[in-house]
Amino acid sequence: MSDAHYPHLLPVAQALADAPAELRVRRVRADRWMGYARAEAALSALEDLLTFPKRLRMPNLLLVGPSNNGKTMIVEKFRREHLPGDPHAGNGAIAIPVLKVQMPPAPDERRFFSAVLEALGAPDRSNDRLAAKQDMAMRMLRATDVRMLVIDEVHNILSGSRDQQRRFLNLLRWLGNELQIPLVAVGTAEALRAIQSDDQLANRFTPFNLPPWRMGPEYLRLLNTLEAMLPLRERSGLEEPAMAQKLLTSSEGILGEIVALVTSAAVAALANGRERVDIDMLDDIDFKPPTDRRRAAG
Numbered sequence: 001m002s003d004a005h006y007p008h009l010l011p012v013a014q015a016l017a018d019a020p021a022e023l024r025v026r027r028v029r030a031d032r033w034m035g036y037a038r039a040e041a042a043l044s045a046l047e048d049l050l051t052f053p054k055r056l057r058m059p060n061l062l063l064v065g066p067s068n069n070g071k072t073m074i075v076e077k078f079r080r081e082h083l084p085g086d087p088h089a090g091n092g093a094i095a096i097p098v099l100k101v102q103m104p105p106a107p108d109e110r111r112f113f114s115a116v117l118e119a120l121g122a123p124d125r126s127n128d129r130l131a132a133k134q135d136m137a138m139r140m141l142r143a144t145d146v147r148m149l150v151i152d153e154v155h156n157i158l159s160g161s162r163d164q165q166r167r168f169l170n171l172l173r174w175l176g177n178e179l180q181i182p183l184v185a186v187g188t189a190e191a192l193r194a195i196q197s198d199d200q201l202a203n204r205f206t207p208f209n210l211p212p213w214r215m216g217p218e219y220l221r222l223l224n225t226l227e228a229m230l231p232l233r234e235r236s237g238l239e240e241p242a243m244a245q246k247l248l249t250s251s252e253g254i255l256g257e258i259v260a261l262v263t264s265a266a267v268a269a270l271a272n273g274r275e276r277v278d279i280d281m282l283d284d285i286d287f288k289p290p291t292d293r294r295r296a297a298g
């Protein structure tokens with residue numbers, strides 16, 4: 001049996017294409033990393049930060065874009081490329097190059113340090129007061145030689161009072177100075193607004209935008225990559241004009257929506273014994289554009 005039957009597929013998908021439909025459905029539904037130019041540029045910006053020499057004033061990055069547009073996927077991919085390694089020289093602790101935490105639902109310093117400790121794998125002593133938690137977190141961040149702190153969902157800062165917000169932004173500034181490591185904040189345009197409300201932080205965080213997708217060669221390349229990863233035996237031609245335009249309109253240019261739409265159509269195809277996605281299927285899968293769903297929800 002030769003893989004050459006499926007020239008429209010990447011090798012991983014070629015190897016799966018002859019598998020039974022049920023198995024392929026499971027693979028289609030699983031998360032997979034898809035490279036695209038803007039994501040690769042973000043990854044290399046992160047790489048630059050990670051190798052930046054320690055100095056008093058470290059540069060920071062703010063990965064900003066609409067919800068569901070691939071921000072977390074990028075920082076997760078980066079973290080996976082820099083997994084904890086050998087015990088750190090001297091103290092026996094495992095080195096953790098990239099630590100990723102989620103901003104708690106509100107800018108609460110105590111919960112923030114709990115999140116840091118949890119990410120470090122430290123036992124949770126939830127009754128500790130802020131000072132104790134902060135001390136422990138700072139000690140462990142140093143012991144594990146964390147070289148980059150990624151804070152996802154940073155727009156949650158805005159759900160606090162003005163005073164809480166200000167205190168939290170001060171804390172971020174202090175953290176960067178104290179540890180002399182780059183901070184990477186991830187969030188929506190609201191996050192940008194929060195950070196820019198503090199002049200001193202504003203000029204330390206370089207925004208890196210992940211805008212919604214628009215029609216153009218990059219977008220068509222993305223569709224091509226997506227198609228090449230789905231183990232369907234026939235070519236669907238997602239990047240052909242009518243299909244590409246339909247996907248763009250239905251998804252409103254949001255990457256997560258594009259992926260969801262195409263994978264649902266691929267699953268529907270397989271369930272019906274078909275080997276390609278066509279434009280009518282996109283109509284049949286009862287997909288509501290993101291704006292409609294928001295309207296219905298709220």
Ligand SMILES: Nc1ncnc2c1ncn2[C@@H]1O[C@H](COP(=O)(O)OP(=O)(O)OP(=O)(O)O)[C@@H](O)[C@H]1O
Nearest residue numbers: 032033034066067068069070071072073255256259
């Ligand atoms: N590089 C990628 N490769 C494959 N799929 C992706 C990629 N980026 C995003 N996706 C798809 O889009 C979905 C949303 O991505 P992600 O969770 O990273 O969005 P986000 O920008 O962090 O959203 P939010 O602001 O709501 O947290 C993913 O679950 C995945 O299906």
Ligand SMILES: [Mg+2]
Nearest residue numbers: 071072073152
């Ligand atoms: Mg996210």
